[in-house]
Amino acid sequence: MKYLSFLPFICLTYLVSCAQVSQIPNDILPNVRTLDQNEIRLVNSSSEFAMEMFREIEKSEDGNYFFSPYSIHQALSMAMNGNEGEVLEEFLKVLHFEGLDLGKANDANKGLTEFLKNVDPKVAINIANAIWYRQGLSVQPPFMTTMENYYGANVDALDFNQPNSHQVINNWIERETRGLIKNMLDGIPNEAIMYLVNAIHFKGDWKTPFDASKTTKQNFYPEKSPSTQVDMMSTGGKIKVNYFQSGQLQYLELPYSTGQYNMGIVYHSGGNLSELMPEINFENIQSWHQQSSENEMIVEMPKFKMEYKVENLKQHLMDLGLKKAFEPSPKNFTKLFEDPLMDMYISRVIHQAMIEVDEKGTEAAAATVVEVGVTSMPVIPTFIRLDKPFLFFIQEKHSGTILFMGKMENPNLK
Structure with missing residues (x-):
């Protein structure tokens, strides 16, 4: 059942290439x-990224898996x-x-997302996209405007x-x-300062x-x-x-x-799907689609429901070449x-997806969370009691000139 992991990007590729549809039910075009x-x-970019993510996940998984490369691509595009x-x-x-600079990539993301919807x-x-940042910080207006205008994302402060x-x-x-x-999240660590989140849901009848x-x-x-025994669906007649x-x-x-x-x-008709893995790439998928033709046949396939979660895609993405963003540096996220x-x-990239296929159709969903952190984040207390010795000084705010300075060791001493 590994072949079903192709669903998210195959759908994307084909809906773009198919402009003629025959026998539309109920005259809905x-x-x-x-x-x-x-x-x-952008379609090509997303599809190439999908194939690379597929190969990375395939290296570490031996059973079923299902993910949305489009969701991951969207979340990372926001972080970009x-x-x-x-x-x-x-x-x-x-x-x-x-072939795309940042502005063109954002504009293409907006247009393609609306097209798909x-x-x-x-x-x-x-x-859908959304962003939350640690309350008390100030987001740069250009970043906020870009997220709202091109990704439809609200950028909101939240008391982490x-x-x-x-x-x-x-x-x-x-x-x-x-x-x-x-x-998806079981808590927010102290070093987290922003979450960039994408969610996608699909429901279609056959x-x-x-x-x-x-x-x-x-x-x-x-x-x-x-x-093993499964519930095997059948079209009954030819479709x-x-x-x-x-x-x-x-x-x-x-x-x-x-x-x-x-x-x-x-x-693979012989059951050796692993033999086909070297052939799975964007060019071959496109080629097989282009060479396919309409046929009438009885189709049988299992009903199934699958859930899959990756707690951190960090290593997969680093292996693809996204390394600097995962390494603490003053050069990272300078425009946030x-x-x-x-x-x-980037401290974590969490991804979770599920799919259910039955006689009526398919329902699938996925979400990607990009967590941005800092190496050291001052914790602002909501309560403080100065019940131990402390230093104190009086200074001028603008220049920083210290006018007075002292130490309080014991308030009862004069």
Whole structure:
């Protein structure tokens, strides 16, 4: 079932390339428009990043997994805007923004996100961003304006010292993912100063639903473990799907609603999916799609529900080349806050996703949290009692001139 990890970026690639849809149900037409050159570059950037993230996760996982490369790409794109110089260049390279400067990348993100949200009236899709920062700090106005205008993100102060402050973020994620992603954060560490969060939710019915009365218990044969019984769905009769085959490679597209979104599937007819892994790249996915043609066939596939969480994508992203942002440095996030802080860095990138596939369709959701921290953050107490000896002085504020200075050892002494 590893092949299902391709869903997020395959849907993205195909909805952009498919401009003609046949047999639209109920005469509802997709809202297709021509993408501008920067949006097309962003599609390629996001898809290349998706393939690299897939390969990184595949190295460390031996079972099922599911993630949203688009969500991770969005969250890191927001974080990118807090940087300049060589740190910014590293973000642009890792996110594959070839041919795009920061301004064009932001503009393309805005346009493509709106396109994805509105292209299919029969698919419910939500893509949302939000940012919280530690109360008492001041965010630079240009960064705040960019986040609001291009990413639709509210940038809000939050008292991170409150015990349940992380629930504000959790509640937002749960709401934006329609209750599917819960309790991503279990707390906020002292060094955290900002959270940049993306949430995405998708719900679409199959263009031709599976026949629930045809779902039966059947064997499923994992590559590295014994066979197991699953609820195997069946279309019952033949349905129209895009299909391509080359040797034991089988490529299939199952459309949702108007056909603008689909589930792409890469399958090895002999069960040796690992043999295909070297062939999985953006160019081949595009090629298989282009070579596929509409065929009528009976389709059977298992019902399933999958949840997956990565507590920190740090090592995966560093292996892809995003290194400077994870290393505390005065060069990091120089465009975030008004007042200089201690060395800032990305302390965590948390990602969580889930998907459920049944006879009617598919519901999927994901969220990505980028946590920015500092090496040392002064803790502002809400209560203080000076019940031990202390030094004191009187100074002039503007110049800093000290006029008086002393030590209080014992208030009872004169």
